[in-house]
Amino acid sequence: MVIDLDRCSGCQTCMAACHAENNIAIIGPEESAMGRTIHWIELLPFIEGEYPHIKARLLPRPCMHCEHPACIKVCPVGATYTNEEGIVGIVYSRCIGCRYCTTACPYTVRSFNWYEPHWPKEMKGSLNRDVSIRGKGVVEKCSFCHHRLLKAREKAKVEKRELLSEDYIPACVQACPSKAMNFGDLNDPFSTVSILSRERRAFKLLEDLGTEPKVIYLSEGM
Amino acid sequence: MDGKGFKLGDDAILLQPIQRTGKTFYLTLFSLIAVILWAAGAYIYQYRDGLGVTGLSRPIYWGVYITNFVFFIGISHAGTLISAILRLAKAEWRRSITRSAEVITVLVLFFGVGNILMDLGRPDRMLNILQYPHFQSPLLWDVSSITVYLTASSVYLYLPLIPDIAILRDHGGRYQWFYRILALGWSGTERQHHLLEKGISFMAILVIPVAVSVHTVVSFVFAMTIQPMWHTAIFGPYFVTGAIFSGIAALIVAMNLIRKVYHLEDYLRPVHFNNLGILLLVMTLLWFYFTFTEYLTTFYGGEPIHMTIFWMKFTGKFAPFFWGMFLFCFIIPLPILSFNKTRTPYGTLIASISVIIGMWLERFVIVVPTLANPRLPNEAVLYFPTWVEWSIFAGCVAFFILLYMIFTKLFPIVSIWEVREGREKSMAEVQERIKTYLPGIGVE
Secondary structure, three states: OEEEOOOOOOOOHHHHHHHHHOOOOOOOHHHHHOOOOOOOOEEEEEEEOOOOOOEEEEEEEOOOOOOOOHHHHHOOOOOEEEOOOOOEEEOOOOOOOOOHHHHHOOOOOOEEOOOOOOOOHHHHOOOOOOOOOOOOOOEEOOOOOHHHHHHHHHHHHHOOOOOOHHHOOOHHHHHOOOOOEEOOOOOOOOOHHHHHHOOOOEEOOOHHHOOOOOOEEEOOOO | OOOOOOOOHHHHHHOHHHHOOOHHHHHHHHHHHHHHHHHHHHHHHHHHHOHHHOOOOOOOOOOHHHHHHHHHHHHOOOHHHHHHHHHHOOOHHHOOOHHHHHHHHHHHHHHHHHHHHHHOOOHHHOOHHHHOOOOOOHHHHHHHHHHHHHHHHHHHHHHHHHHHHHHHHHOOOOOHHHHHHHHOOOOOOHHHHHHHHHHHHHHHHHHHHHHHHHHHHHHHHHHOOOOOOOOOOOHHHHHHHHHHHHHHHHHHHHHHHHHHHOOOOOOOOHHHHHHHHHHHHHHHHHHHHHHHHHHHHHHHHOOHHHHHHHHHHHOOOOHHHHHHHHHHHHHOHHHHHHOOOOOOHHHHHHHHHHHHHHHHHHHHHHHHHHHHOOOOOOOOOOOOOOHHHHHHHHHHHHHHHHHHHHHHHHOOOOOHHHHHHHHHHHHHHHHHHHHHHOOOOOOO
16 A cells, blocks of 8 residues: 555545444544544654644554564464465454554554444444454454455456456545555556555655555655 | 371471461451452453453553563562572571462462453453464463463472371361372371472472573563563563562561461561561662663663653653652662661561562553553553552452462461471581581591
């Protein structure tokens, strides 16, 4: 995934799309004040410099799906893993809720279900049937809408053709109105993401930690 | 030796707690049970509603339970390790204190493990750790090494108990069948003594590396991550030192209570407290050395990500905890333990209580501030442990005391046969041994 910060307007559509797509639990205002919200993608405020030369920017942060993820190593039951596409996934039904992965992740992308999730009655009908609901006591995070990949692969199989990179994009990328988000195969040297990732503007978050994120940001002067 | 008609003689007082039980015992018992029931209620509430009932949040995912886990495992280092070292060093003054130390280890380990289990979001799935073990995780290393440690220290507690159990079996009184089974047919023959002694020394050597490994591995849970002020190589020895430090303190508190309650002033003498006090003093200084090294390295390097946490501990939100730790771990115990005059049973008791409080704070100051400062911008959340967390902590302490009390009612808390052996055999042995150290006496 490549996110062009020079295009991003900070509108938070990606967050809204993600919440709807992935059945993310609704956390009330009191619990939110305690820092218990769940977001699979979130806009982080970066404030640089000191008054009057202050610069604020917003940075959308999904899971980095690192090449060397700190979370996978520490999980005592192997409930989090990298699949063949390089996506870091979680087996919710195996997670014991020890929250070691949440403390080990340097990007703090992982969220924990402090309570049983609940939705207002009116919203229950609009839950996404492709995404499983996480019960209380387990960890969850961005899956790059992995269910969409499964669906696209099935469809390609039925149509007896190869899976194309246009077949599958996550909800946030699809929803982004300013086309700041790009998604595709980083291993394919001719894909848009691969070309963008080699741009001069490209950088990764906390690159010096050696986690090798698969989310790449583009920005002039960062 | 310990035939049917055996007379206990001078050591009869050691069996008194088992034979007679006073009103105070029952009063304490019931108040402890009340605390435990309260804590059990709090846990059931947490189990039903979820970990939301604690003060934890994102990014402070770990709090009092993990602090307790490290703390209780630390306390467990009192027993087995101290006792094994004293046994191997042939320190004669060990005889009346080893048992009370070993019991602490075995009992307190359950609460270390218990706190980890209570911290789980899905305790019902805890057996996944056995079904799908992922050995790359330091938590699995913990599981393995604590299991070995618990087994080894239970055996190490049990072996020296056998002759005393046989005394209880032969002496009449309640639960004869129970002691008969546990005594394993001990009759005190020369051969049995030989085997027992061999077993004890083997276990004493075995438990030392195991004990060191346990707290090293506990520190690895933090040190193996790349989080600032956790990811440091000093954590292994720092944790082991802290563990022995709080362990000795716990032992001194336990010995003070046993001495007062069961009137064992003759067995647990000022010299024992003096010697343990010196050990505690050494650990106080070692603790200071490690803390100083750790914080100076951070400060001198001055990496911003580390410094945020550093200042948060020194002057920020966590300053009361940090300076509280320094006060209780160093400033209070150091003068008390430094002078012969204050290294009395009472003086060491005060120093020890201070150390125990300080070491709990130390664990807290290690776990929480790092989590409160993630690398990326985050909402500034505060962590206040809720009543549920405090209740469960109180319940753990109460349950530990309860089990310890029950142990003293079932088995002699001072090893009868070892004290007697000291009186009958060791006097001569020590004299012989000293002779071999010196020139011109002509032993060899």
